[in-house]
Amino acid sequence: MVPSLAGHRRWLFPASLILFAGFYLLLAGVEFTASRLADRADLDDLQRATRLSPGNADYHHRLGRYFAFAAPNPSAALDQYQSAVQLNPHQASYWLDLASAQQVAGNPAGQLQAIQAALRAEPTAPEVAWEAANFFLVTGDQEQALREFRVVIDNDVSLAPAALQYCWRVRPDADALLRDVVSPRPDTLLGFLNLLITKKETEGTIKTWDRLVQLHEKFPSGSLFGYVRYLIQARRPDAAMAAWEQASGILNLSGYLPTRDNLVVNPDFSLDILDAGFDWTYVNRTGVRPLLDPTDFREGHRSLSITFEGPGINDAGIQQLIPVRAGMTYDFSAYYKSSEFEGAGGPQIVLRDAYSGLPLFASDPLKDADIWKEVQSKITVPDSTTLLALNIERFPAGSPIRGKLWLDSFALSPAATAKESP
Numbered sequence: 217m218v219p220s221l222a223g224h225r226r227w228l229f230p231a232s233l234i235l236f237a238g239f240y241l242l243l244a245g246v247e248f249t250a251s252r253l254a255d256r257a258d259l260d261d262l263q264r265a266t267r268l269s270p271g272n273a274d275y276h277h278r279l280g281r282y283f284a285f286a287a288p289n290p291s292a293a294l295d296q297y298q299s300a301v302q303l304n305p306h307q308a309s310y311w312l313d314l315a316s317a318q319q320v321a322g323n324p325a326g327q328l329q330a331i332q333a334a335l336r337a338e339p340t341a342p343e344v345a346w347e348a349a350n351f352f353l354v355t356g357d358q359e360q361a362l363r364e365f366r367v368v369i370d371n372d373v374s375l376a377p378a379a380l381q382y383c384w385r386v387r388p389d390a391d392a393l394l395r396d397v398v399s400p401r402p403d404t405l406l407g408f409l410n411l412l413i414t415k416k417e418t419e420g421t422i423k424t425w426d427r428l429v430q431l432h433e434k435f436p437s438g439s440l441f442g443y444v445r446y447l448i449q450a451r452r453p454d455a456a457m458a459a460w461e462q463a464s465g466i467l468n469l470s471g472y473l474p475t476r477d478n479l480v481v482n483p484d485f486s487l488d489i490l491d492a493g494f495d496w497t498y499v500n501r502t503g504v505r506p507l508l509d510p511t512d513f514r515e516g517h518r519s520l521s522i523t524f525e526g527p528g529i530n531d532a533g534i535q536q537l538i539p540v541r542a543g544m545t546y547d548f549s550a551y552y553k554s555s556e557f558e559g560a561g562g563p564q565i566v567l568r569d570a571y572s573g574l575p576l577f578a579s580d581p582l583k584d585a586d587i588w589k590e591v592q593s594k595i596t597v598p599d600s601t602t603l604l605a606l607n608i609e610r611f612p613a614g615s616p617i618r619g620k621l622w623l624d625s626f627a628l629s630p631a632a633t634a635k636e637s638p
Contacts, residue, residue, distance in 0.1 A: 259287060273304035280313060290320045301333070308338035312347050327351070335364075342372035349382070358386050366397045369404055376404065380411045390420030394427060402428060402435040409443065418450045429462040437467050441492035451571060453539040453603040460494050476629075479538050479546075480606070483626040484516035494537060501533040502526060512622055514551045514588045519624040522608065524563065527616040532563065532608035537570055538628060542599045545631040548577060549592040550623060557583045557619030561611045565591055565623075570603040581611065582621055594631055604628075 262279045269275060280296030283289040297314040304310065311334035318326035331348050338344050349364035361382075368379040383397050390412060398408045405428040412420045425443060428435070440463045447456035457474075464470045472481050472495050481495050485508055489496045498506060503526025513519040522532050540546065550565055562581030568574060576598075579591045597604075606626070610617060 271303060273300045273302075273307065273310065276300040276303065277307075277310050277313065280317070284313070284317065284320075290317060293317050294321055301330075305333065306337050308334040308341055308344045311337060312344065315347075315351070324355075328355075340367060340371055342368045342375055345371075346375060346379070349379070353382070353386065362386060362397055366399070369397065369407070370399050370401075373403065376407050377411070380407055384411060384415070388415075390417060390423055394424060398424075400427065400431060402431060402433050405431075406435060406439050409439070413443070413446045416450070418447070418452060418455075421446065422452075422455055425459055425462075429459075429466065432466060434466060437469070437492075440467060440469075441490075444493045448537060448570075448603070451602075453537070453570075457494065457539045474538075477627075479540070479628045480536065480626040484513070484624055485518055485520045486516040494539075496520075496534060496536050498535075499533040501529060501531065503529050504532050506532065506534060509622065512553065514624040516624070519553075519622045522563070522621045522623070524557075524610075524617045524619055524621070526618075528614055529610045529617055530613040531610055534608050536606045536626075538604045538606060539602060540597050540604055540628075542597055542602055545594055545596045546628050547592070547631050548595050549590055549625070549627045550579075551588045551590050551625040552582045552585060553588050553622040554583050554585045555620040557581075557617060559617035559619075560615055562617070562619070563608055563621055564611050566607045566609045567595060568605045568607065569598070569601045570605040572600070574598070574601075576601070576604070578609075578611075583619070588624070595628075 259282060262275065262282055266272075266275045266279055276296045277300040280293045280300060283293035283296060294314070294317040297310065297317050300307075300310045301314055311330045315327045315330035315334065318324075318330055328351075331351050334344050335348055345364040345367035349361045349368065352358070352361035352364065365379045365383050369376045380398075383393055387393060390408075393408065398404050405424055409421055409424045409428065412424060421443065440459065444456045444459055447453070447459065460469075461473060464473050469490075471487050472490065472493070474481055474494070482489070485496075487495075489498065489508070491497050503524060505523040505525070507521045507523070508518050509521040510518040512521070520534070522534070524532075548567065552565075554562075562583040564581055565577075565579040566575055567577040569576065577593050577595050579593075582591070606628075608621075608623070
């Protein structure tokens with residue numbers, strides 16, 4: 217009996233499926249074998265993997281790297297890299313290795329073409345931009361190098377500091393780099409600010425800071441503290457206070473601003489001590505224990521208590537820096553209480569020129585006060601003074617002392633005659 221045409225058709229589809237499945241399994245087996253061979257990183261195995269799967273760009277690339285590093289054969293490496301980029305021109309790492317091979321082969325034109333192809337493949341990849349930037353630096357194309365370093369800075373926080381260093385070497389001009397390289401973002405601007413601080417480029421830091429605060433975006437408060445500290449050391453208290461005021465709203469520090477009637481920040485210790493900027497700062501001193509005391513205060517809800525118990529004390533370690541106008545007269549006052557002190561003299565409130573150390577005011581010893589007492593004085597600032605240091609010092613310095621002091625309600629304001637002047 218002759219089989220019908222319909223019967224042949226019934227068997228044709230299952231047979232085709234079996235054939236296709238077998239072919240697929242064969243290909244999969246070949247690819248699996250090639251993959252296992254390529255992973256062994258042995259020359260024979262890499263070559264076998266490439267023969268089994270000649271269309272796999274990754275195997276050609278791996279073989280090229282073997283010839284480049286494990287068994288140096290620059291010509292063979294170049295051939296394999298070229299095969300890799302022909303099979304997959306969208307992998308920037310292939311092009312970068314080809315560029316290196318072209319460099320070894322003494323072909324700068326080929327190296328440039330490979331670098332440019334890598335940038336087309338992955339234009340925002342920081343590792344690609346880094347390699348390209350260094351290539352353009354070597355070849356003298358500074359403009360292109362700066363453009364690629366900007367890509368690095370914008371896309372890799374870890375590489376940004378080094379990239380900024382290179383940019384500064386190429387073009388040590390804060391204005392130009394702010395325009396062409398440093399993106400208007402807090403992280404990049406802060407990185408550039410830190411670089412300029414290390415270079416002591418004060419005017420550049422001020423311009424960078426102005427760009428930063430114009431963004432009105434939050435950034436770490438430590439950056440403000442470090443910048444203010446730098447400006448004070450650079451003898452620019454005016455710029456330091458401007459930065460403090462500019463950042464106060466952004467960083468929620470408005471309570472730490474001086475006022476028209478009182479230049480002392482946090483005068484009654486009602487706020488936590490920042491230990492930075494224009495708030496109170498503190499340095500540990502042996503034999504001195506400061507404490508914000510909520511149990512005894514004149515106004516607000518706490519005072520600063522300082523316990524002295526030892527020899528060799530020169531000061532309490534407490535300080536506040538206060539920008540002032542040269543030649544002006546100010547009214548100063550503070551309140552104190554004290555337990556009975558043992559030892560000669562006692563602690564005193566002292567105002568000095570923060571730079572020269574010249575004393576402008578020193579109170580009588582702060583002792584024998586079981587109720588709150590006021591210290592007050594008029595202080596005329598010399599024409600050379602722009603920053604005061606408010607300290608609690610020990611007189612006579614270095615001699616033994618034991619006792620406890622409370623301080624509150626500090627105030628420094630322009631004197632009445634100064635307020636009335638136009």
